[in-house]
Amino acid sequence: MAQPTSAAGKTAITPRRDEDFPEWYQQVIRAAEMAEASDVRGSMVIRPWGYGIWENMQRQLDAKFKATGHRNAYFPLFIPLGYFAKEAEHVEGFAKECAVVTHTRLEINAEGKMVPGSPLTEPLVVRPTSETIIGASYAKWVQSYRDLPILLNQWCNIVRWEMRPRIFLRTTEFLWQEGHTVHETEAEAREETRRMLDVYEEFARDHVALPVFHGEKSESERFPGAVQTLCIEAMVQDRKAIQAGTSHFLGQNFSRASGIQFQTRDGKQEFGWTTSWGMTTRMIGTLIMTHADDDGLVLPPRIAPTHVVIIPITPKEETRAAVLEAADKLAAQLRAQSYAGAPIEVDVDRRDVGGGVKSWEWIKKGVPIRVEIGPRDLESGSVAVSRRDQPVKTKEFLKTEEFVRQAAGLLVAIQQNLLARATEFRDANTRTIDSKDDFYAFFTPKNSAKPEIHGGFALTHWDGSRGVEEQIKNDLKVTIRCIPFDDPANPPEPGTCPFTGNPSARRVIWAKAY
């Protein structure tokens, strides 16, 4: 695992990452009170701490969408079955995961039991994605090239029935944004597809401190109905990949299905060129699996609901009032400081419980900076400062004014450190591999009790055939995460596919994935 465990043996989260990674993940979420499973199979309850992180992600990503010319709108939750079935690959891709509304009331049956009442003539699909329902509106709105581009986004809930749910990463209901655009030309639509992938990459890197690889999906991993799917892929601490955002060039497939047609500049009728792109609450799961440690969540300051928590230490009743007053004063001073364009978010934990209990709660919640202030600190005019990206017992005593002056800079440093740490981990676990044997060895756990201890990401040549992908998926549960883009400054080197001996245009990135 990337980070060392905090103390000798004793950690706040049981089990540790190296003991049972999947269970550790669940326990981090529980200890931070971020979310929990609900009694509705596969659906989660997002608790305030988890939702506060989502609100920050939403606000910051939304600002980037608006800065790139997009506006928000809202389209219906329900999609008539007939609409949904218009694009053949699309419906095939989602048919197995659809929740279907068939009735519109409840009534008491002859046995006195409450049952669904009036059947609908056409069933409704609860949106698993909105290309088809949004396409129906766009077909009405677009008449001429003058109506283009259409650049909209919506924030909403999505339902895809999950047989093996995992909180944040794979839930029957999740929250996301979905951008849907229509363009006059193929080139503009392709440019938009790439622009929004860049927005995701920048958001992942600069806000969530996630270094990601970007590229194109192979055909077998493409969005159902898309011509091209671009993606960003993160590596988490069990060395598996998580797809953290996708941007699809849909060609004219969906505009043909929905009838999005326009009069061109030279008076002809043409179908619009469309794109769609999305990022989901899965980003929260990616964040946890990347940054959390054996003492709980570790939050990148940019998306932390609270940047600094002040913990008043009040052992004696006679100094209590003075300590609380000093804590409030410090909070006000910090709130007057700006971090990432807004005031520093400060919480003073006034609860009447022991300082140690409080500290551990905030450690598990991953707050970037903890500050303890007690009666002796009042006398010395100093505070004890702990950074969540350092071992939990580490404290630095700083003069109060000095800490206030440094606070925003400390947050910047923590953000940078988390990104640097994750990048180092990813790079240390990404290997260029040239033989089939090495590839199979890289992805085969040395110890069957610890299946997470495999290699990581492999950069390996591939002849482009689906057969190779399928074989490797069957053998190792490893897939192509992405085909890197052409970089003119650093063009791909052709080589030989180690699985078939056929020529290969470039290396692609392989990994086990969530």
Add this chain to the structure above:
Amino acid sequence: MAQPTSAAGKTAITPRRDEDFPEWYQQVIRAAEMAEASDVRGSMVIRPWGYGIWENMQRQLDAKFKATGHRNAYFPLFIPLGYFAKEAEHVEGFAKECAVVTHTRLEINAEGKMVPGSPLTEPLVVRPTSETIIGASYAKWVQSYRDLPILLNQWCNIVRWEMRPRIFLRTTEFLWQEGHTVHETEAEAREETRRMLDVYEEFARDHVALPVFHGEKSESERFPGAVQTLCIEAMVQDRKAIQAGTSHFLGQNFSRASGIQFQTRDGKQEFGWTTSWGMTTRMIGTLIMTHADDDGLVLPPRIAPTHVVIIPITPKEETRAAVLEAADKLAAQLRAQSYAGAPIEVDVDRRDVGGGVKSWEWIKKGVPIRVEIGPRDLESGSVAVSRRDQPVKTKEFLKTEEFVRQAAGLLVAIQQNLLARATEFRDANTRTIDSKDDFYAFFTPKNSAKPEIHGGFALTHWDGSRGVEEQIKNDLKVTIRCIPFDDPANPPEPGTCPFTGNPSARRVIWAKAY
């Protein structure tokens, strides 16, 4: 109607308010490109201009929730039928409006038709409100009085099957927020119920420029399962009432149904005291019906997506660049001004269409201030300023610097004027009535072709009986909108119910309602 039509005969919206109010409402929405009906019966598409208004409402109301100690969370869309049925009055109240998910996949049947696939063992109700599903979580979270209060809110979509949909006012799917709180004592829960009603009233008045009456619902209009429902009621321009926000004291009804139980300070087990409160996209419909005029939407500046639109007038190619440059400079100067705690929102309409066409589009969208700037204005250093709350042909020529200095003040003045105008209209159409004949005459349209020309709000005594309410609802489609609160400074005067001759403790507010 409240405001005079703009010009002699010719208006931007056809029909006018006094010709056909319901159709005028639809046309205002269409002309402003706020929303439209979708092919999913009863569901609407909220277009960017409408959604921008909702985003502003959401952000501003959310800040008030946070300032009163609430945090946001997210609970599942689907409610197991068994949960939903736990509170008897509740399920009875919503059973007729529920959308029910019965299947979780689509498959091709023997005839080659796509149909719902795997049936669920327990059907799921798409949330029409979330008391029962949130209650299931609260039952787990609450053990002791130390866990209280719980003060959460969620922003989400809601489904209530509508037989007679009307865009924004009554749609099968709508957006809202729902607050759900649990308290240790009845008094605290009642205090919270009232506090949140006050938040809604303040939001309606200070942000949406809606004067509202507040009070308690009679038993027949209460939320299904509540002990008490408080509400705010607005009067729109056809003199009907719209319920614009509700806050419910739920007693221990839902905590009993969900098992929200806690250990009290003296070691006993007690059920929690709960509240819920909500405001919906219906607020946008209320805004339109209150403020819009025969030329389209009129937006209160506080919730307008754009405060000032600058329309460059560029008749000649040779002055075009200079005019656009001046427009951009003015925009930058305005954006440096602060209104209601944030920069003034400015749009420069650079499209290559005539100034008149542009002006009318922004009039119909209700932007508070329009500024025209043309070649001659450059020479004189002035701009032509129009306020949307004044007749559309009115223009004031102001020196550019003077306008920049005044802009925020103008927005404040427009906001105040809209509130004053709506208050005046409401008060002019609110009557104290003491006889049954006068009451029936007040609510009987003089002209059957114009059913909207009835009295308005009547303040009339009532003996408290359900029979009187039912009779009047049957005869006139008039209901009790609210029972005003006791105001110790101005205590209610007892009197006689004009319908029965029985004693009455106070006057209540009667009206036709949406």
